[in-house]
Amino acid sequence: MDGLSPTRSERAAQTLLFAFLATVVMLFAGFTSAWLIRRTGSDWGRLALPRLAYLNTAVLLLSSLTLELARRDRRARGRLFLPLTLLLALLFLAGQVGLWRALSHGGAFVTSTPQGAFLFLLSAVHALHLLGGIATLAWLLHRRAAPRLAAVYWHFLGLAWLYVLGLLHLA
Amino acid sequence: MAERSGSGVLSAPTAPVGHAGAHSAPQGYLRRYVFSTDHKVIGLQYLLTAMFMALVGGGLAALIRVQVAWPTLAVVAPETYLSVVTMHGTIMVFFVVSLALVSGFGNFLIPLQIGARDMAYPLLNALSYWTIVPGCLLMLLAFFVEGGAAAAGWTAYPPLSALAEAVPGSGLGQTLWLLAMALFIASFTMGGLNYITTILNCRAKGMTLMRMPLSVWMFFVSAILGVLAFPPLTAAALMLLGDRHLGTSFFLPGGLVFGEEVLAHEGGTPLLFQHLFWFLGHPEVYVIVLPAVGIAFDVIAAHARRPPFGYRISVWATLLIAFLSMIVWGHHMYVSGMNPLVGEYFSIATVSITAPFSVLGINLIASLWRAKIRFTTAMVFALGIISVIGTGGLGGLYLGTSTSDIYFHDSYFVVGHFHLMIGVVTLMGTFAACYHWFPKMFGRLMDERLGKLHFWLTYVPMMAVFVLMHYQGLSGMLRRYYDHSMYAFQAEGIRLARTISYFAFAAIAGQLLFLVNFGWSALRGRRASENPWEATSMEWNTASPAPHGNFEADPVARRGPYDYAPPGSRQDFAPQWTA
Numbered sequence: 001m002d003g004l005s006p007t008r009s010e011r012a013a014q015t016l017l018f019a020f021l022a023t024v025v026m027l028f029a030g031f032t033s034a035w036l037i038r039r040t041g042s043d044w045g046r047l048a049l050p051r052l053a054y055l056n057t058a059v060l061l062l063s064s065l066t067l068e069l070a071r072r073d074r075r076a077r078g079r080l081f082l083p084l085t086l087l088l089a090l091l092f093l094a095g096q097v098g099l100w101r102a103l104s105h106g107g108a109f110v111t112s113t114p115q116g117a118f119l120f121l122l123s124a125v126h127a128l129h130l131l132g133g134i135a136t137l138a139w140l141l142h143r144r145a146a147p148r149l150a151a152v153y154w155h156f157l158g159l160a161w162l163y164v165l166g167l168l169h170l171a
Numbered sequence: 172m173a174e175r176s177g178s179g180v181l182s183a184p185t186a187p188v189g190h191a192g193a194h195s196a197p198q199g200y201l202r203r204y205v206f207s208t209d210h211k212v213i214g215l216q217y218l219l220t221a222m223f224m225a226l227v228g229g230g231l232a233a234l235i236r237v238q239v240a241w242p243t244l245a246v247v248a249p250e251t252y253l254s255v256v257t258m259h260g261t262i263m264v265f266f267v268v269s270l271a272l273v274s275g276f277g278n279f280l281i282p283l284q285i286g287a288r289d290m291a292y293p294l295l296n297a298l299s300y301w302t303i304v305p306g307c308l309l310m311l312l313a314f315f316v317e318g319g320a321a322a323a324g325w326t327a328y329p330p331l332s333a334l335a336e337a338v339p340g341s342g343l344g345q346t347l348w349l350l351a352m353a354l355f356i357a358s359f360t361m362g363g364l365n366y367i368t369t370i371l372n373c374r375a376k377g378m379t380l381m382r383m384p385l386s387v388w389m390f391f392v393s394a395i396l397g398v399l400a401f402p403p404l405t406a407a408a409l410m411l412l413g414d415r416h417l418g419t420s421f422f423l424p425g426g427l428v429f430g431e432e433v434l435a436h437e438g439g440t441p442l443l444f445q446h447l448f449w450f451l452g453h454p455e456v457y458v459i460v461l462p463a464v465g466i467a468f469d470v471i472a473a474h475a476r477r478p479p480f481g482y483r484i485s486v487w488a489t490l491l492i493a494f495l496s497m498i499v500w501g502h503h504m505y506v507s508g509m510n511p512l513v514g515e516y517f518s519i520a521t522v523s524i525t526a527p528f529s530v531l532g533i534n535l536i537a538s539l540w541r542a543k544i545r546f547t548t549a550m551v552f553a554l555g556i557i558s559v560i561g562t563g564g565l566g567g568l569y570l571g572t573s574t575s576d577i578y579f580h581d582s583y584f585v586v587g588h589f590h591l592m593i594g595v596v597t598l599m600g601t602f603a604a605c606y607h608w609f610p611k612m613f614g615r616l617m618d619e620r621l622g623k624l625h626f627w628l629t630y631v632p633m634m635a636v637f638v639l640m641h642y643q644g645l646s647g648m649l650r651r652y653y654d655h656s657m658y659a660f661q662a663e664g665i666r667l668a669r670t671i672s673y674f675a676f677a678a679i680a681g682q683l684l685f686l687v688n689f690g691w692s693a694l695r696g697r698r699a700s701e702n703p704w705e706a707t708s709m710e711w712n713t714a715s716p717a718p719h720g721n722f723e724a725d726p727v728a729r730r731g732p733y734d735y736a737p738p739g740s741r742q743d744f745a746p747q748w749t750a
Contacts, residue, residue, distance in 0.1 A: 011371075012371075015368045015372055016292065016367075016368045019364050019368065020364055023360055024402070026399050026402035026403060027402035027403070030403030030404075030405070030450070033446070034406065034407075034421060034443055034447065037443045038438070041438030042437075042438055043438035044438070110413075110417050111417060111418035111419055111420075114421075117420070121413060121419075
């Protein structure tokens with residue numbers, strides 16, 4: 001067994017990815033239970049999300065779409081989608097920074113309300129996971145390799161962000 | 172080494188096994204022994220790191236015993252005492268037992284026992300080890316910073332852990348504690364993911380899941396528990412950092428007064444942290460206890476010359492234990508003012524773990540039925556595990572039930588119980604593994620006479636220490652007190668303190684003997700053959716010490732892992748690799 005066979009190697013990568021996603025699910029489950037408890041506090045209120053939050057969401061979902069196209073279309077034209085996805089990802093991150101700034105001007109940021117604290121924490125943790133995804137995509141681009149499991153991870157992060165947004169909405 | 176080190180963790184288009192060339196060992200001292208990606212070297216690195224940390228953790232234990240038994244000596248200052256207790260617990264649970272047993276032997280044994288050449292991701296494995304090294308250093312550094320090491324207990328409950336000004340150790344010491352734990356969790360998660368991937372994908376031909384040794388099964392279940400239970404603690408640690416450094420109020424309620432000043436925090440709840448902590452904390456018990464039980468099964472089979480009783484039932488019982496262990500965390504919090512109905516649920520769920528765990532215990536005992544026992548050092552340690560699990564498990568019944576736990580909470584009964592389960596069982600598992608698999612590490616045998624002495628200096632004093640602590644707890648003596656003699660209600664329990672301390676010193680001396688034996692035997696021990704115990708599982712199908720790449724030819728599993736005393740055979744064992 002000098003290295004695993006390609007199918008076995010692919011399966012191993014799948015196992016690793018899905019096990020890792022399970023840890024991320026448990027991480028957000030931990031935050032969710034904290035959110036469930038914390039919202040019963042006396043100082044809990046509503047959080048008005050600026051429009052930028054939804055714009056960012058649209059950008060992230062669009063990046064999922066372009067990455068999916070990159071995954072399916074292996075022809076020359078398809079190669080354009082990977083750098084496009086990276087651009088959209090960076091745009092999303094810039095947008096998140098903008099969101100944090102907008103909220104800190106509005107006085108809803110980290111310390112002033114518990115919702116602000118959750119927004120900051122959850123979006124920061126999400127952004128950190130996204131950075132890992134960006135690094136992987138950049139590496140794939142560098143190697144001229146087609147995204148396969150990276151796309152699964154990326155779609156998962158899109159779903160995770162929708163989940164975070166949903167939580168903040170329920171607040 | 173010619174591994175494809177550029178392969179990304181997520182996409183890994185190339186083979187995940189870490190060497191393209193057949194069995195070409197890496198050249199150069201650094202690549203071979205320091206920055207190695209060989210699972211055996213990494214396992215050994217973990218083991219040696221854990222031994223070093225054990226010297227610190229054991230030293231702290233000695234300090235605690237001196238302080239409790241001779242409070243007038245005041246060997247440590249009152250504010251330092253809490254730091255000592257906190258660091259002893261943290262270091263022993265995470266940086267000694269988890270490292271030695273789960274990370275150390277998990278790494279060393281899994282590929283060898285399933286017939287793989289290495290972990291699925293050797294580079295990730297090395298990264299996992301080199302993440303824990305700075306973790307250890309940060310944890311130790313905390314002793315030397317202003318205010319001293321963390322003092323909020325190994326459980327790091329807020330507000331003590333959340334307010335930097337609460338006690339001296341709540342300052343920089345607590346921050347370092349959190350950072351070190353973050354590195355530990357990162358390292359442990361990388362390790363766990365690698366174990367799961369390796370066991371599911373890299374088994375040798377013929378090595379079905381139900382042909383894996385029970386030790387591998389237990390490492391597998393332990394890894395699953397670890398990767399699922401640690402993330403909520405990560406979430407809690409991040410929120411704690413927010414409360415400490417960003418002024419958030421996740422865990423801090425309103426109206427806290429420090430000095431004359433009312434703190435600005437509002438609306439948080441310290442109980443939330445307790446829930447998140449114990450959601451990890453309880454499964455963590457099984458993360459470290461299960462591998463010890465698995466090792467006991469393996470060692471007992473080899474030295475009792477018969478297959479373990481009820482292999483399949485043991486596997487299913489272990490899976491059931493793992494599931495139940497994730498829904499019983501509340502039994503650590505009965506006195507936190509929870510609804511009695513919730514307490515009732517946690518009591519029932521906790522006590523129901525007794526059923527599958529007793530199955531494991533009974534299977535271990537039944538494995539000795541009509542056995543031809545060879546009383547080697549590894550074997551006596553494995554037998555000791557059965558005894559300690561039984562004794563420790565009994566105390567667990569009283570602590571798992573809310574009605575009795577409310578009396579025992581924070582008493583020495585608790586201290587005695589959990590030391591037996593996650594201290595003595597796991598240490599004895601580590602020792603049994605050391606004595607049994609030493610030939611595969613160094614090609615030599617550990618000294619048996621010193622080993623037996625080590626066993627008696629471990630088993631007798633440790634049982635004495637922790638069983639006597641149960642009595643102290645029954646009499647009402649509480650844990651974490653700097654000077655028990657100042658309280659009349661603890662007068663009864665304190666009478667045992669010096670006796671316990673003498674036994675504790677004997678136990679510590681016994682462990683030094685082990686370190687001497689380990690070091691001496693590694694260099695000068697009797698040379699071991701390929702299969703000195705005449706054992707059947709796959710790791711004995713290769714040279715001692717196991718070479719780089721583990722096996723000469725690709726191994727094939729042709730039968731179960733424990734074919735001892737097969738009918739109609741002149742030999743009393745049939746190795747897994749023979750037809």
